[in-house]
Amino acid sequence: MPRLTIGDLAKATGTKVETIRYYERIGLLPEPGRTGSNYRSYDEEHLGRLSFVRRARDLGFSLDQVRELLGLADQTDRSCEAVDAIARQHLTEVERKIVDLTALRDELAEVIERCNHGTVAECRIIAALAPVPAG
Amino acid sequence: MPRLTIGDLAKATGTKVETIRYYERIGLLPEPGRTGSNYRSYDEEHLGRLSFVRRARDLGFSLDQVRELLGLADQTDRSCEAVDAIARQHLTEVERKIVDLTALRDELAEVIERCNHGTVAECRIIAALAPVPAG
DNA sequence: CTTGACCCTCTAGTGACTACAGGGTGCATA
DNA sequence: TATGCACCCTGTAGTCACTAGAGGGTCAAG
Ligand SMILES: [Zn+2]
Ligand SMILES: [Zn+2]
Ligand SMILES: [Zn+2]
Ligand SMILES: [Zn+2]
Numbered sequence: 616m617p618r619l620t621i622g623d624l625a626k627a628t629g630t631k632v633e634t635i636r637y638y639e640r641i642g643l644l645p646e647p648g649r650t651g652s653n654y655r656s657y658d659e660e661h662l663g664r665l666s667f668v669r670r671a672r673d674l675g676f677s678l679d680q681v682r683e684l685l686g687l688a689d690q691t692d693r694s695c696e697a698v699d700a701i702a703r704q705h706l707t708e709v710e711r712k713i714v715d716l717t718a719l720r721d722e723l724a725e726v727i728e729r730c731n732h733g734t735v736a737e738c739r740i741i742a743a744l745a746p747v748p749a750g
Numbered sequence: 751m752p753r754l755t756i757g758d759l760a761k762a763t764g765t766k767v768e769t770i771r772y773y774e775r776i777g778l779l780p781e782p783g784r785t786g787s788n789y790r791s792y793d794e795e796h797l798g799r800l801s802f803v804r805r806a807r808d809l810g811f812s813l814d815q816v817r818e819l820l821g822l823a824d825q826t827d828r829s830c831e832a833v834d835a836i837a838r839q840h841l842t843e844v845e846r847k848i849v850d851l852t853a854l855r856d857e858l859a860e861v862i863e864r865c866n867h868g869t870v871a872e873c874r875i876i877a878a879l880a881p882v883p884a885g
Numbered sequence: 886c887t888t889g890a891c892c893c894t895c896t897a898g899t900g901a902c903t904a905c906a907g908g909g910t911g912c913a914t915a
Numbered sequence: 916t917a918t919g920c921a922c923c924c925t926g927t928a929g930t931c932a933c934t935a936g937a938g939g940g941t942c943a944a945g
Contacts, residue, residue: 662881663880663881666880666881667879667880667881670878670879670881671879674854674857674858674861674879675854675858684876684879687870687876688870688876688879688880690870691869691870691871692869692870692871693869693870694867694868694869694870695865695867695868695869695870695872695873695875695876696867698865698870698873698875698876699862699865699867699873699875702858702861702862702865702875703862705858706855706858706859706862709851709854709855709858710855712851713848713851713852713855716844716847716848716851717848719809719810719844720841720844720845720848722809723809723810723837723840723841723844724841726809726837727834727837727838727841730830730833730834730837732829732830732831732834733829733830734826734827734828734829734830735822735823735825735826735827735828735829735830735833736826736827737830738830738833738834740830740833740834740837741819741822741823741830741833743805744802744805744806744809744819744823745798745801745802745823746797746798746801746802746805
């Protein structure tokens with residue numbers, strides 16, 4: 616069972632060293648052992664846990680959600696209902712964001728479309744932002 | 751020309767009082783005059799400027815972009831090229847975000863789909879997060 | 886024996902607010 | 916006149932998920 620430095624762990628998971636220390640500080644990762652010179656010393660289990668965190672983060676889960684998911688993942692013989700619930704809730708949030716951003720994109724595109732590249736005074740983009748344009 | 755309190759301005763623009771003070775603090779809004787009892791006192795021009803800021807924020811522009819847009823909006827006889835550039839760049843960012851979120855949504859939906867509601871040990875959602883699931 | 890890459894802790898910065906704490910002001914009402 | 920309440924003030928600290936830096940210690944190679 617090979618021991619890993621924080622740098623090894625960072626490389627293996629595509630995480631910055633500072634981020635790993637941050638995860639430890641907020642209690643998302645367990646405190647690892649230390650070498651004689653006070654270096655953090657990790658094993659395969661730490662690697663697995665950090666990979667889990669990173670994968671969940673890549674899927675857009677918040678750190679609080681990740682924390683819950685980690686806790687649930689350890690209780691292997693319970694029903695996965697709670698896991699489902701977290702994932703579905705997150706999916707709903709993502710879908711809502713897409714709807715919002717799409718509406719935003721359409722509005723932005725429309726505003727930009729109307730610009731006829733004259734002076735700022737005539738600019739429809741500025742007009743779209745200014746309330747009750749003088750006149 | 752009626753004078754407005756910060757609360758009036760907040761109500762008129764749908765902004766929180768604290769946010770207006772924050773905008774003033776970071777130099778996005780000019781410091782207004784004060785009454786004898788040191789209350790901020792605004793006029794129609796302040797109202798217009800804050801409305802501009804809020805509208806631009808609603809369209810997703812960053813405060814730095816809003817600052818630039820405000821600066822440009824005052825130079826009425828210049829070409830609106832720079833305004834266009836900011837708006838188009840923002841549109842591009844929004845479009846990229848939509849693409850990213852859509853990919854994320856698909857991946858999430860796929861992961862959730864595969865769950866067959868058993869124990870955590872069997873859960874495909876957890877499996878999708880865990881690296882090299884034991885076995 | 887020095888260079889450079891790594892490691893350590895602690896603090897502060899990011900964006901765009903938001904939420905107090907601890908006070909002052911202005912107006913209506915009992 | 917007192918008192919309550921809504922509003923205003925300043926200043927600081929918290930949010931989220933990191934990221935960057937200061938100021939130092941450790942280790943292997945040349
Ligand atoms: Zn144009
Ligand atoms: Zn234009
Ligand atoms: Zn399920
Ligand atoms: Zn499941």
